[in-house]
Amino acid sequence: MIVVSADTLRRQLSSIFSSWGVSKEHVDQTVHVMVETDLRGIDSHGVGMIPAYDKHRQEGKINPTPDIRIVREKASVALIDADRSLGHPPSLKAMRLAVEKAKKTGIGMVGVRNSNHFGAAGYYSLMAAEEGVIGMAMTACSSPLLVPTFGREPRLGTNPIAFAAPARRNKPFALDMATTTVAFGKINIARRAGKPLPEGWALDEDGAPLTDAQKAFGLRRLTPLGGTRELGSHKGYGLAAMVEILCTTLTGSWFMSRDPETGEQGKYNNIGHFFLAIDPDLVREEGEFRDDMDRLMDMFRGTPPADEGRPVMVPGDPEYAAYEERKVAGIPMTETLYEEVRAVAEASGVPFLLGN
Amino acid sequence: MITIPADQVQRPIAEVYRTWGMAEAHIATTVELMVEADLRGIDSHGIGMLPTYEQYRREGKLNVTPDIRIVRELPTLVLIDADHSLGHVPAEMAMRKAIAKCHETGVAIGSVRNSNHFGAAGVYSTMALEEGLIGICVTGTTQRSVVPTFGREPMYSTNPIAFAAPAKRNRPFSLDMATSTVAVGKLKIAERAGKELPVGWVVNEAGRPETNPTAALDAKPKRLTPVGGTRELGSHKGYGMAMLVEILGSILSGSFVGGRDLKTEQPGRFINVGHFFLALDPAFFRGEPGAFEADLDALIDYLHETPPADPDRPVLVAGDPEAEARAERLAHGIPMTDRLFEEVREVARGCGAPFILEAA
Numbered sequence: 001m002i003v004v005s006a007d008t009l010r011r012q013l014s015s016i017f018s019s020w021g022v023s024k025e026h027v028d029q030t031v032h033v034m035v036e037t038d039l040r041g042i043d044s045h046g047v048g049m050i051p052a053y054d055k056h057r058q059e060g061k062i063n064p065t066p067d068i069r070i071v072r073e074k075a076s077v078a079l080i081d082a083d084r085s086l087g088h089p090p091s092l093k094a095m096r097l098a099v100e101k102a103k104k105t106g107i108g109m110v111g112v113r114n115s116n117h118f119g120a121a122g123y124y125s126l127m128a129a130e131e132g133v134i135g136m137a138m139t140a141c142s143s144p145l146l147v148p149t150f151g152r153e154p155r156l157g158t159n160p161i162a163f164a165a166p167a168r169r170n171k172p173f174a175l176d177m178a179t180t181t182v183a184f185g186k187i188n189i190a191r192r193a194g195k196p197l198p199e200g201w202a203l204d205e206d207g208a209p210l211t212d213a214q215k216a217f218g219l220r221r222l223t224p225l226g227g228t229r230e231l232g233s234h235k236g237y238g239l240a241a242m243v244e245i246l247c248t249t250l251t252g253s254w255f256m257s258r259d260p261e262t263g264e265q266g267k268y269n270n271i272g273h274f275f276l277a278i279d280p281d282l283v284r285e286e287g288e289f290r291d292d293m294d295r296l297m298d299m300f301r302g303t304p305p306a307d308e309g310r311p312v313m314v315p316g317d318p319e320y321a322a323y324e325e326r327k328v329a330g331i332p333m334t335e336t337l338y339e340e341v342r343a344v345a346e347a348s349g350v351p352f353l354l355g356n
Numbered sequence: 357m358i359t360i361p362a363d364q365v366q367r368p369i370a371e372v373y374r375t376w377g378m379a380e381a382h383i384a385t386t387v388e389l390m391v392e393a394d395l396r397g398i399d400s401h402g403i404g405m406l407p408t409y410e411q412y413r414r415e416g417k418l419n420v421t422p423d424i425r426i427v428r429e430l431p432t433l434v435l436i437d438a439d440h441s442l443g444h445v446p447a448e449m450a451m452r453k454a455i456a457k458c459h460e461t462g463v464a465i466g467s468v469r470n471s472n473h474f475g476a477a478g479v480y481s482t483m484a485l486e487e488g489l490i491g492i493c494v495t496g497t498t499q500r501s502v503v504p505t506f507g508r509e510p511m512y513s514t515n516p517i518a519f520a521a522p523a524k525r526n527r528p529f530s531l532d533m534a535t536s537t538v539a540v541g542k543l544k545i546a547e548r549a550g551k552e553l554p555v556g557w558v559v560n561e562a563g564r565p566e567t568n569p570t571a572a573l574d575a576k577p578k579r580l581t582p583v584g585g586t587r588e589l590g591s592h593k594g595y596g597m598a599m600l601v602e603i604l605g606s607i608l609s610g611s612f613v614g615g616r617d618l619k620t621e622q623p624g625r626f627i628n629v630g631h632f633f634l635a636l637d638p639a640f641f642r643g644e645p646g647a648f649e650a651d652l653d654a655l656i657d658y659l660h661e662t663p664p665a666d667p668d669r670p671v672l673v674a675g676d677p678e679a680e681a682r683a684e685r686l687a688h689g690i691p692m693t694d695r696l697f698e699e700v701r702e703v704a705r706g707c708g709a710p711f712i713l714e715a716a
Contacts, residue, residue, distance in 0.1 A: 071643075072640065072641070072643060074461060074462050074640065075431070075432075075461065076431075076432045076461050076462060076463050076464075077461070077462030077463050077637075077640055077641070079640075079641050079643075105430065105431065105432045105461075106430050106432050106433040106465070107432045107433060107463055107464070107465055109462070109463040109636065111641050134603070134604075134608070147662075148659055148662050148671045149671070149672075150662075150664055150665060150666070150669050150670065150671045150672065151662035151663065151664055151665060151671045152662075152663050152664065152665045153662055153663050155658065155659055155662050156659075161597075161600075163596075163600045163603075165603050165607070173599065173603065175596040175597075175599065175600055177593040177596055177597075178593075179593075181584070181589055181590045182590065198588050198589065200588075200589045201589075203665075206665060207664070207665025207666075208665070225583060225584055225590050225593050225594070226537070226583055226584060226585070226589070226590070227584070227585070227589040227590070230554050231537055231554065231556045231557075231583075231584070231585040231589060232537045232538065232583045232584070232585070232594075234533075234672075234674075235533045235534075235535075235583050235594075236583070236590075236593075237674075238519075238531040238533055238674040239517075239531070239533075239597070241529065241531070241655075241659065241673065241674060242519045242529075242531055242674075244655060245490075245519075245521050245529060245652065245655065246490075248651075248655070249521070249638075249648055249651045249652050249655055250490070250636070250638055250641050250642075250648065251641060252641070252642055252647065252651070255655055255658070260651065260654060278465065278608070280607075280608055282428075282430065282433065283428065283433060283435050283465075283467050283608055283609070284435070284608070284609075284610050288610060289607060289608065289610075292607045292610070292618050293603070293607060295618040295619065296599075296602065296603070296606075296607055296613060296618060299511065299613070299616075299618065299621055300504055300511055300599070303503075303504050303506075303507035303508075303509055303511050304507060304508050304509045305506055305507055305508065305563070306506060306507060306508040306559070306562060306563025306564065307506065307563070310506050311506065312504045312505070312506045312507045313505075313506070314599065315592075315595075315596040315599060
């Protein structure tokens, strides 16, 4: 494992994106979101995405100089066209707009179409909570991984749901979860470690449980949250479909990069995102919500634990702990990722900065 | 099992509420929404709740003549105080308000405090469909029955999420799910069948898997798991979704959590359930009427066409089982177990209401 500082990683990512012709503003925004994500310990959605972004760039799916514009707008709602930008800049714009609308009208909901991978959904929802409002962010994906209950082929992405809410004494409540049982990264970790998968994470071509991590990595068939029908996978599947509807159907984007005209893989990803903000101070008396959030989080953390050494947490706790540690110690990277970043830097014609 | 024609179920329930002194308009709404849950096959949340409602009333937790009022109103939101009414009437009012506002504003929310059990969340989200809108509904609950990941005591309950979106050729998409792995009803089915529970449905007082259905049902309080069942299979996500529901349903409205006052962590005189409703206008986002519905048809087809693992068991889309149950039950009646039939008769007798249910 290699450890790099957040600053070094920022410089490396900035040089790569700049070499693609991305504007300084968009580079700064994208790099900020990516490095914050790594600092929070969500390794799969920060620098770990750079090889995929580079691939999409080479395939012409990313527009480095997009004209991100508001297509339609009312006091509480808006639709943004990302013009095939990297997903982070239009998403920041959308969440900022949603928060602004929420503070004026109580609620703001902004959809984004024609976008790309936006990093970790939790970044955007937390952004709202840090502004004192409830935030929700969801996204569709460009390739299928989730096999619907009773099926044997993947049809939806890992379709994450992120939700954050401000407290007063506590750091914000911050949920960020894929609607699959596990993220694809977990399969990769098991594969590298040579460990079998627990039954209920992945499926084979027949739709039967698959515990061979190497095979699962190749087959790319994840179960919806719940794992099996018996343990409620139809609920995870239902949530994933809800995310797809709010991100893709509502905004007029493509599902699984399929061009609706042809039903085939399209030239672009055309991913859709969904952002929602609610100002609790316009629903209740000012501050009451934040006080009750403190009480709720304290009460749940106080749940008697099954194992004295392993306390009950609330969503966000593991990420805040990772942040404190990584801010000081730096961001760990696997050998593989380190080499992949080197390759992207080379392909982009910029110096590799992560070396000693 | 007794089967009652759908059009005959309402009256005996209405007669019970009449003896309580409920207003006729409240009776009509409550009974209609309860029977709608039964029609959709959500047996646990329709007529089956009547004995519990009667218990709440006897305990003084229900106000049968509530003054349901709007506490706060903006063009995009409404906060309603249910005054400890049974949940159906204030919930319906909040959803209807959100729907009406949404036509103007594109999105709107309804928040309800000081309420009670409102039946099935899905009957409110689907109200939005009648007007071509997307509907969302979540609710807090009356008690504690679900144990957070790594815990051994329940802190909240089945905290459901319902989401509905209109299609054109296809039936609407309609998700209505508890955020627990299973509901208590499933434990009863396993007990009757003499089967062990799968690991991941219930935990015991030490927080370890409980597979004996009788022990699971006799436990006080009951200890269900969040969806995912175990940490390894993602129960922390089910727990996280349940907290999302708690925050939108209970905290945003200023209600209790699992029947506990947040200030004291103890039950209060009332149950103080909170609900949350959201309506969203797809026509605003798509810029033209019908575009959303056509695309949702394509998505639903794509999901239905997933190659099945077992050719005899096709892939479904949320709302399919309920729509099938509804068609079947409208035609052939609503099945009731002998036990529920007796319980309803008992409630009617206790209230001095005429009991006029007859099997088909």
